[in-house]
Amino acid sequence: MRQRNAPFGRTLCAMVTPFTPAGALDVDGAARLAARLVAGGCDGLVLNGTTGESPTTSDAEKRELIAAVRSAVGPAVPLVAGVGTADTRHTVELTLAAEKAGADAALVVTPYYSRPQQAAVEAHFRRIADASGLPLMLYDIPGRTGTRIAPATMIRLAAHPRIVAVKDCSYDFLGTQKVLAETELAYYAGCDEHILPLYAVGAAGCVSTVANAVPGEVAGILAAFDAGDTALAAELQSRVTPLIEAMMASDLPGTVTAKALLNALNLPAGPVRPPLLAAAPETTTELLARYEAVVRAAGPSAGSDGDVVPVPGVERGAMGPEVGDEATLE
Numbered sequence: 001m002r003q004r005n006a007p008f009g010r011t012l013c014a015m016v017t018p019f020t021p022a023g024a025l026d027v028d029g030a031a032r033l034a035a036r037l038v039a040g041g042c043d044g045l046v047l048n049g050t051t052g053e054s055p056t057t058s059d060a061e062k063r064e065l066i067a068a069v070r071s072a073v074g075p076a077v078p079l080v081a082g083v084g085t086a087d088t089r090h091t092v093e094l095t096l097a098a099e100k101a102g103a104d105a106a107l108v109v110t111p112y113y114s115r116p117q118q119a120a121v122e123a124h125f126r127r128i129a130d131a132s133g134l135p136l137m138l139y140d141i142p143g144r145t146g147t148r149i150a151p152a153t154m155i156r157l158a159a160h161p162r163i164v165a166v167k168d169c170s171y172d173f174l175g176t177q178k179v180l181a182e183t184e185l186a187y188y189a190g191c192d193e194h195i196l197p198l199y200a201v202g203a204a205g206c207v208s209t210v211a212n213a214v215p216g217e218v219a220g221i222l223a224a225f226d227a228g229d230t231a232l233a234a235e236l237q238s239r240v241t242p243l244i245e246a247m248m249a250s251d252l253p254g255t256v257t258a259k260a261l262l263n264a265l266n267l268p269a270g271p272v273r274p275p276l277l278a279a280a281p282e283t284t285t286e287l288l289a290r291y292e293a294v295v296r297a298a299g300p301s302a303g304s305d306g307d308v309v310p311v312p313g314v315e316r317g318a319m320g321p322e323v324g325d326e327a328t329l330e
Helices: 027-040 059-073 088-101 118-131 151-157 173-182 192-200 215-226 230-248 254-264 281-297
Strands: 011-014 044-047 079-082 105-109 136-140 163-168 186-189 205-208
Touching: 011 215, 027 044, 027 059, 027 215, 044 059, 059 079, 059 088, 079 088, 088 105, 088 118, 105 118, 105 163, 118 136, 118 151, 136 151, 151 173, 173 186, 173 192, 186 192, 192 205, 192 215, 192 230, 205 215, 215 230, 230 254, 230 281, 254 281
Parallel strands: 011 044, 011 205, 044 079, 079 105, 105 136, 136 163, 163 186, 186 205
Antiparallel strands: none
């Protein structure tokens, strides 16, 4: 297998955007959550993505969030800023603003709703890549946008010096392997159930929504694989699968389930913004039960917080609070 190209680290979290109870941007909460995720095992953070409720946050809020998280985690942690919209001009504006606010890269989704042909998709990404000095992570998620980035288009785009990575939610494993074989693009699994399978064929890592709650377990999957313990990597992927199913495979968006679980764990999250609705109490109960099962399976506590992650390359205490405990975020 070729040497891994991971320009933004191995384990990235698609971070939720915390809001106050009244629905305003919770800058302090975002800073505390970001610091926890990095301490818990995340190499980098994706801000203002779909999980970060980018469709319902303003341009000013997006800039403020990037600046606050940059201040919280320091200069060494890669920050990838979601800038994708259905409007090429607006996407260019957001990319330039993200660069000025302190982002290290831009996550650019395929333009949605208008369903452009592949030539237009390619032209859109090239225009964004030419507009700033930021490297781009292309976001291929046809289930949401209605249009995928065809492998042939991806291969052509890989020749651009600032198009360097892909967040892959295509559910086209064959097409992904073709692009991996023919380009130097750094692929990141955007679907949590694909973290280990995609990594095993040469991906750079993952952009995980589930890592909002269990960053240590997600990081541990990849750390175990890198250490040569593929059996442990498979065990850890299986261990977290019931939580992935509850958070990502229900009829609720991952934003809703992630915030429900974080709120139940007394971690910064707050409400979702309309048109999204909060998870029902029974959903939160199920999420907590599956989260607790992941924590318990990690083994006996090494300290008072019960957050053992017994995998190579991930320190103890990485996962977060036990159910019912109050988080310590300072």
